[in-house]
Amino acid sequence: MPIDTPPCDLLLTFARMCHMTLLAPMATMIPEWTLADRLRKARETTGLDQIEFAERSGISRTSITNYEQGKRAPRGLYLRAWSEATGVPVEWLETGTAPTEEVGAESSRLPESNWRPIHYE
Template sequence: MKRDTTASTTAREILRRARRQQGLTQAELAERAGVSQTVVARYEARQQQPTIAALERLVAACGYQLAWSVRHATDPGAADGAAGKASSERFPGPIGKRLTARLDEVLTLLASAGATDPRLYGGVADGTEAVGCRLLIGVTVPPEADLLPLIAASGHIGLLLGSSVHVLRHTDVAAYGYDDEGIPLVPGTAPAIGTPAR
């Protein structure tokens, strides 16, 4: 599992993402890792912060490995190279690379459907794409808006990227098992004013 380098990544998010990607319940993960289900629940509820060793053990029980790196800020090329790599590998999987290459077209299709604040969820967003991974895009639309334009946008984007795509309201993303804020499609954007809590 690749580590999301955004500042908002927490141990809870890493653990939940790893567990959900493998389709494990808290109890199943606890059994695999040799801890109690209560421990997993406390970590995911932010009632207790795991140590790095505990987090690594739990993520490993999901079949992933955490990757950590520290680079001295004065290393030659560290600032330029790291920034260049982060922007070019924002969504490093195959679907993510196609999305990055055609981002302007995707954003135009979403805007034409009346959607704002597009954010990615799931494997494409966190770099853990698996075969058959779907692209899940949460958006904000007015409450009274017809959902047919979102369905049409899903189809058009799917054809554009050669992938299964679901465009849906942010409030409906939880039904797919995600309750994080998602990764903005447009870097540096904040949730739109009036975006419902997710």
């Protein structure tokens, strides 16, 4: 092969010589996170280890371990406690999708910066 061959052609030739299969580009891969993965990621964003998180959330350390390893799935009460302790929406913990506001709900409310007490003059 000539020396001025483009690097990608060299790689393909090498792969063929070694009977290798080239994988699809990484940009096309989307990781699938399980409920256990999302629970662990949410806890890790707090910077707390499992013991500290157990104290903050009121969930036992054993349950936290079981949930994060996918051995058990938390019930609604525990998902809400997890959500409150991490600040992560319950919907994301359950489904992996960000919550969306109802259509029209946003337009019927004032932006938070415009909220004033009723007695405000």
